[in-house]
Every structure is written in structure tokens, then in C-alpha cells.
Amino acid sequence: MKEESSNLAVISNNTFQASKSANLHHYDISSALQSTLKFDELVTIFSNKIQALVPHSGFVYSNEDFDLEIKSGITTNNSCSYALNIEEQSLGTLKLMRRKRFEKSELQQLETLLCCLIYPLRNATLYQQAIKMAYTDPLTKCNNRAAFDDTVNREINLALRNANYLSVIFLDIDHFKSINDTYGHDCGDVALATTGKWIKECVRGTDIVFRYGGEEFVILLNNTNLAGAELLAERIRASIEQHTLSYGMNIVNLTVSLGVSTLRVNDTVETFIKRADQAMYRAKKNGRNQVNLGD
Numbered sequence: 483m484k485e486e487s488s489n490l491a492v493i494s495n496n497t498f499q500a501s502k503s504a505n506l507h508h509y510d511i512s513s514a515l516q517s518t519l520k521f522d523e524l525v526t527i528f529s530n531k532i533q534a535l536v537p538h539s540g541f542v543y544s545n546e547d548f549d550l551e552i553k554s555g556i557t558t559n560n561s562c563s564y565a566l567n568i569e570e571q572s573l574g575t576l577k578l579m580r581r582k583r584f585e586k587s588e589l590q591q592l593e594t595l596l597c598c599l600i601y602p603l604r605n606a607t608l609y610q611q612a613i614k615m616a617y618t619d620p621l622t623k624c625n626n627r628a629a630f631d632d633t634v635n636r637e638i639n640l641a642l643r644n645a646n647y648l649s650v651i652f653l654d655i656d657h658f659k660s661i662n663d664t665y666g667h668d669c670g671d672v673a674l675a676t677t678g679k680w681i682k683e684c685v686r687g688t689d690i691v692f693r694y695g696g697e698e699f700v701i702l703l704n705n706t707n708l709a710g711a712e713l714l715a716e717r718i719r720a721s722i723e724q725h726t727l728s729y730g731m732n733i734v735n736l737t738v739s740l741g742v743s744t745l746r747v748n749d750t751v752e753t754f755i756k757r758a759d760q761a762m763y764r765a766k767k768n769g770r771n772q773v774n775l776g777d
Contacts, residue, residue: 515602521550617632633690647707653718654740
């Protein structure tokens with residue numbers, strides 16, 4: 483027995499415990515990351531779970547495909563950054579920060595731990611891509627009516643809870659039927675897509691643009707009062723009027739009519755939307771190419 487034992491590899495208790503601990507950490511991290519399909523929650527869980535193994539003071543996660551940047555903690559000069567990819571699919575970039583330089587052993591540990599994050603991030607990416615497709619109008623690349631119905635409820639609840647302003651602009655392309663009748667439906671499609679593009683060029687990053695249906699668009703404006711919403715609506719109106727749409731050998735001049743309303747304490751979704759919609763129709767009735775405020 484002694485002779486056989488002398489040929490066996492000896493594993494010290496310290497080595498065994500460290501290995502066991504690492505495996506438990508990996509299992510714990512992987513399990514926790516299965517609990518969500520939201521990018522911000524995934525990266526926050528990962529950051530918290532690896533804190534004891536690779537201490538850091540903050541992180542930045544960015545994903546260009548979803549125009550996303552998530553920041554947490556303290557920004558410092560020392561950092562390590564990783565472009566996360568799987569099978570040539572980009573999953574974003576993760577940067578960890580702290581005041582002290584990262585040791586080589588910590589970076590090696592981090593690279594191993596990042597393997598736990600890759601597949602949850604891929605699942606989140608696939609899920610968000612599916613949501614994006616379901617909520618995007620394929621012609622204008624704006625959010626669609628289904629997205630508006632979901633978003634407006636959430637934004638109203640947030641605005642009322644936090645006592646913030648919330649405004650909405652309804653926009654309708656003037657004489658759109660005439661464009662279709664005169665130049666054809668292909669020209670009408672170009673007009674819709676171009677109008678959506680021009681609207682998005684005018685709004686802020688926090689504003690949300692929707693194609694509501696037909697030739698109607700809606701813009702939701704966070705933290706914007708009636709005066710601010712009217713100012714933006716006028717900027718959109720003027721911008722579209724100043725642009726010229728070229729379709730084949732034809733020059734098409736577009737104008738739009740807009741209605742604006744701001745959320746009131748006693749508003750429902752229906753009353754909030756109805757005021758802007760009615761204001762838009764008054765703008766059309768009063769001569770088009772103008773902004774009208776909700777009563």
C-alpha cells in the first residue's frame with residue numbers, strides 16, 4: 483500500500499479548497515445570470531458576483547446595436563476593457579475600473595469569469611432583437627403602434643409617480659392621399675420613410691418617435707412641459723417644410739400638421755392622447771402646416 487501511495491499525486495488542502503471555491507463561484511454566477519434577459523441587470527449581477535474575485539469600483543457596458551451605454555460606480559484612470567463576441571456576433575463591450583492597476587492574475591481570472599457572461603448576453607441579445615423587430619415599423623424604422631401602446635402606459639405612470647412633465651406630439655402628413663394618387667404608392671412610402679427620418683433628426687435622444695398608423699406619427703417627450711413641446715413641434719414643422727423630397731423626376735414638397743398636449747394629474751391614457759389628436763385635426767382644419775395646442 484505504501485509503495486502504491488508513493489506514486490499518487492498529492493493535492494494539498496489549500497489547492498483543493500481554492501479549486502472548489504472557484505467552481506462554486508462559477509456555478510453561483512452562472513445561475514444568477516440565468517434570472518434575466520435585461521442587459522443592465524445582467525451586467526450588474528455579473529459585477530456584483532465577481533467583486534470578491536476581481537475587485538473593481540465601477541463598470542461601463544456599451545452595445546452599439548441597441549444604442550446602449552450602462553454605467554455604474556466610480557470612473558477611474560485604471561481600467562480593463564473586453565469586446566465580447568460569439569461566433570462573429572458582437573455582444574457589446576465591458577470595461578471594469580478601479581484606482582489600482584489590475585494584476586495579470588486578476589485579468590486571467592476575469593477572462594475565465596467572462597465565459598459565464600457570454601451566453602446570457604447572447605440570449606439577451608436575441609431576445610431584445612426579437613422585441614425590437616416586433617416593435618419596429620419596417621418602412622420608417624420608427625417604433626410602431628404596439629410599441630406606443632406599451633410605452634405610453636409606462637411613461638404616464640413614471641411621470642405621475644415622480645411628478646415629472648410628459649408631453650406628446652401628434653403629427654400628420656398633409657395631403658398624403660394626393661401624394662399617393664399623383665405619384666403612386668411607392669412615392670408615398672418614400673415620403674413616410676423620409677418624414678420619419680426628418681423627425682428623428684429634430685428630437686432629443688430621450689424622445690421616442692412612433693409611426694402611429696397610416697401617415698400619422700407620435701413623439702413622446704419626457705420631462706418636457708407644454709411650452710417645450712410646442713417649441714419642438716414647431717422645429718419639426720419648419721424642418722420638414724424646408725426639406726425637398728426628390729422622387730424620380732419629381733420634386734415633392736411635404737408639410738405636416740401637429741397637435742401637442744401635456745399630461746395632467748387627472749389624465750388617463752385616452753384623455754392624454756385625445757387632446758393631442760384633436761389639436762392636430764384643428765391644425766389641419768385651420769389650414770394645415772401648423773402647430774395647435776390641446777385644450
